[in-house]
Amino acid sequence: MAKRKRRNIGALIAVKNHWIQKYLPFTLGSLSLVWQALFFYVPLLCVIVLSFTGDTPYAAFQGFFSAVYVRIIVRSLGMAFLTASMCLMIGYPFAYFLVFHTHRLRNLLLFLVMLPFWTNFLLHICAWFFVLDRQGLLSYLLQKLGILSGPLMILNTYWAIIIMMVYFYLPFMILPLYTALDRFDQRLLEASLDLGATWWQTVTRVLLPLTMPGIRVGFLLVCIPAFGEFAIPEFMGGDRTMFVGSVIKHLILGAESEVAGSAFTLISSLVLVIVIGMLYLIIGRLVPSRYEKE
């Protein structure tokens, strides 16, 4: 009796499985596809179409092949790279410490890394104003310690932007590095040292190659949004330095020229795609591809 019952249930599951397997992934998947289409592909298409609706099809683009705009794009790229590089330099040792030298504290520290996401972005900006202002905390401390003779004049400069950028994007770097290092077998470091490698040789020949996938993800996660970042340069940099984000905002909202704005967005996006694509390939060459285990 019991046997027959079990068989019936089995058959039921088989039928259900059949039905679920066939339609559920499609149903769930199509929802996100619709979402992405509505709010990403359609707007993207609009931007592309809009770009070519000037007096002549290419009229909107012509103005942007001038030194001013090229410089803005290059400057934005530079800022993105600098931010990502600094995040990497700060984030890697931190993630390493987190994975290999903390035990009970690890979850708390990870939580602290994530904590800034829980508070409003504008609050962060305000807080940094207090820190970086010429009468602010940092200025006061540096003067007290005798490192600076006058007040710190960093607010509204390029470096204020970089500081805030690094601060804001650091978690995006730390988390993928944490994952990569967590999967890294620490005994490999011992094996390398045992075979006579110096600490530096061990880092460059074992640690970095094996955590390169994490470095790549972190770098791109920071680089891509940092390139188009608009709020941080706007608040921290005053109006002295223009970046891609501020130009787009200025063109579309300020000058109310959607066509020019769209064209510039398209150009900068293309530049970003090309540069990031190249970067991906370059870092990819550093990843030990043949024996890569994902």
Next chain:
Amino acid sequence: MKSIHIKNVSKSLGGEAVLEKLNLVIPAGKFFVLLGPSGCGKTTLLRLIGGFESVDDGEILLGDQDITTMPINERKIDTVFQNYALFPHLSVFDNVAYSQHLKKIPQDVIAEKVMKILATVGLERHASKGIDQLSGGQQQRVALARAIINEPEVLLLDEPLAALDVKLREKMLIELIELQESLKTTFLYVTHDQFEALTVADQMAIMNYDGQIEQIGTPKEIYEFPKSAFVAQFVGTTNMIKGKLTEREGASVIDVASLGSFFVDVPQDKKYLLAQHADVLLSIRPEKIEISKTPVEGFSNMLQGSVKSIVYYGRSTQYNVVVSSSLTLQVFEQNEEHFPQEVIDYDDIVYLYWQKENVVILER
């Protein structure tokens, strides 16, 4: 090929003393096995010698050189790790060549050397494969090749065969012995498996749960003449009988409560126990006992009992024989014939015999 001297080494981990004032000499050019139960501190000792951990107190000498504080990468000691710790991003060739690439050696010299070592361990055809394409035994060989290419003075092996199946393990043990004989490097092999230890060791040391060395000797000395109850029980199987050592009518005997007296041979170094009429333990290996359903002449000692259980192992059979309400003896019998004359079955009354020189008297 150098010796290692451990002098008064102490080490605590997480506030708990693992090794205390440990002294041990690992002779040069020997296959030395450190055998002990899991968690006894043998791996800690290995890590101290390798330089992965630093000693709290004491000295470690390699030959006559003090290496107590020498950094790990300067020690001429290489390790075969328990889980191999092979570099997953490098090929078999590059794993083995790793230590050579660190030095300024021309590529073709490296290639020649690596291929020679790979040939020694029988992996020359797999040189360009990735680590994850190899079987466990092959990975084990890569780990071995990677360690010996550096020509270390001492090779440390940390339970290297633990992950392999029995057949492969037996094969690797023989290969390790042959490798050690051809290299003449000092091998320090750490294991909790007494079978592995007895098979490969020139010399072995037995470590107890407290991280102390109980006995050092050749496998035969350790197995046949254990110096303590711990060694007798940890290495191989044995029957332990409690008794009182005494002399009667010019012969040494042991009185065992409710079983009677048994003749024993008291070696020179145990004579003092005889003088004290001390309480002792009698250790009899199961294979030293003969079993029969009919009385047999020519043995110094005899016991009667009934068969409680029989375990058939193929080449031998184990009989568990109840000889008194508190004592059951294990007996091993070789299965020499397809059709033995005498078949022993459950609940049979049997006679157990042993020669007095085949037992060991241990202090209690």
